[in-house]
Amino acid sequence: MFNSIGWGEIVVLALAALFIFGPERLPSLAKDAATGLKKAREAITGVRGQLHDSLGDDFDHLRDIDLRQYHPKTFIRQQLLADDDDVPVRRGSATGTTGATAAAAAGRVRPSQMTRARDSATPPPFDADAT
Numbered sequence: 001m002f003n004s005i006g007w008g009e010i011v012v013l014a015l016a017a018l019f020i021f022g023p024e025r026l027p028s029l030a031k032d033a034a035t036g037l038k039k040a041r042e043a044i045t046g047v048r049g050q051l052h053d054s055l056g057d058d059f060d061h062l063r064d065i066d067l068r069q070y071h072p073k074t075f076i077r078q079q080l081l082a083d084d085d086d087v088p089v090r091r092g093s094a095t096g097t098t099g100a101t102a103a104a105a106a107g108r109v110r111p112s113q114m115t116r117a118r119d120s121a122t123p124p125p126f127d128a129d130a131t
Contacts, residue, residue, distance in 0.1 A: 021029055052059045068074060 017029075018026055055062070069078070
């Protein structure tokens with residue numbers, strides 16, 4: 001969190017705090033900040049203990065989950081670029097059948113995934129309402 005703060009910046013912040021709060025109030029403010037941090041750590045430890053008690057063994061499993069894989073960009077990229085190992089894609093064969101047709105004949109491809117060969121002389125379909 002504070003990896004980019006160097007010793008020079010810490011000295012400047014300490015001097016600014018000394019000028020703002022004065023030498024009389026600065027020790028009491030530092031003591032109050034330390035007790036506040038201690039209470040926050042105890043609260044976090046208590047919440048972690050309650051979660052471990054209520055979830056049991058599942059809590060250890062939750063610690064191992066990488067939440068970055070559920071980022072929307074990563075999730076969509078994985079879904080779109082995932083390899084489908086169950087459907088081999090072949091562009092054609094010596095008999096003139098496409099890979100999708102041969103796979104459909106074997107029962108591995110749904111009819112909605114099949115594509116028909118288009119005659120190159122006819123223009124592709126065009127939807128004027130979609131543009």
